[in-house]
Amino acid sequence: MLLQQGVKLPLFAALAIVPALGCVAPRELHDVTYDPRHGDAGRLDLYLPELDDHAHATVLFIHGGSWTTGDKSIFAAAGRRLASSGFAVASTNYRLLPTGVFPDDAEDCMCAYAYLRAHAADYAIDPERIVVMGYSAGGHLAGLVGLAADDPALASDCDAAGGQPVPRPAAVISASGPQDLRVLWGQFGMGSTLERMFGGTPDAQPAAYALGSPITHVAPGAPPFLIIQDAIDFGGMVAMSEALKAAGDQETLLHISGSAHVLEQWDEPGEYEAGVSSDAPEAWIATEDFLFDTVGAP
Numbered sequence: 001m002l003l004q005q006g007v008k009l010p011l012f013a014a015l016a017i018v019p020a021l022g023c024v025a026p027r028e029l030h031d032v033t034y035d036p037r038h039g040d041a042g043r044l045d046l047y048l049p050e051l052d053d054h055a056h057a058t059v060l061f062i063h064g065g066s067w068t069t070g071d072k073s074i075f076a077a078a079g080r081r082l083a084s085s086g087f088a089v090a091s092t093n094y095r096l097l098p099t100g101v102f103p104d105d106a107e108d109c110m111c112a113y114a115y116l117r118a119h120a121a122d123y124a125i126d127p128e129r130i131v132v133m134g135y136s137a138g139g140h141l142a143g144l145v146g147l148a149a150d151d152p153a154l155a156s157d158c159d160a161a162g163g164q165p166v167p168r169p170a171a172v173i174s175a176s177g178p179q180d181l182r183v184l185w186g187q188f189g190m191g192s193t194l195e196r197m198f199g200g201t202p203d204a205q206p207a208a209y210a211l212g213s214p215i216t217h218v219a220p221g222a223p224p225f226l227i228i229q230d231a232i233d234f235g236g237m238v239a240m241s242e243a244l245k246a247a248g249d250q251e252t253l254l255h256i257s258g259s260a261h262v263l264e265q266w267d268e269p270g271e272y273e274a275g276v277s278s279d280a281p282e283a284w285i286a287t288e289d290f291l292f293d294t295v296g297a298p
Contacts, residue, residue, distance in 0.1 A: 026083030034115035035158040044092040044112055045072050047083035048123060055126035057295040058088040062109055064136025066193055068097045086298030088125050090116055102197045102212050107156040109141045110149055114161035129295040131171045135278050139177015143214030146172030146223050153211055168223050171294035173287060175228040175278035178235020180215045187234050218243045224250035226290040230277035231257055256280045
């Protein structure tokens, strides 16, 4: 399903953002260690709704930064917003280049996801209602967690995962995230970064690029996907939408034509001026509508 910028979404989608206003501030737990072996790369932040006897739907956010920079604090304002709406939120770090070569970054994100499942009772999380979301490089990694969490080739050997595949998450939101790194290698000067990550070109390392591209893992039965595309289709976002559709999987492609990929991400999601795609008002409405549609009320 394709949504264009400015499309009128169902009234329920617009109403979904109302609970974020005037609610109790979320509880915040910073620098929670999900894998002690990797220092700060093995930590995540939690934004949790008010304590009750309810196991909450959860969003695991993976930051962007071309696999070389960025950290979990990027999602702080958005995490507080979602937590004020009743969702539990985790924002994770992972190993970055130059030391965090593939599949280290993917395995760390698998480990963070496995940690949330293993410690669901500690944080009032429903392990069957975890949605993985990421921006840019994080959108790529979110796609891998969504489609390949149960692939032994990407299983993390951290304590939470124990070297074993884990069940796929309930859904995936990928904002401006490349889904075919074989295509991305030839675009926008990304070749040198990807060659550091995979140890060579796609011709030299075809198996690694295939394993690291979410689009190659598409098959019937995939979790529902919301793909938020900015003004540029790079790394096969549209092709990913088409592949999911061809496999009979639930997918939505939202094109935010007025957004750009690398402009500053504002502190407050409501402040939007040709910013990143996931910050657009249309994207927030679509995101909350997608969460309610896939994992229900938080």
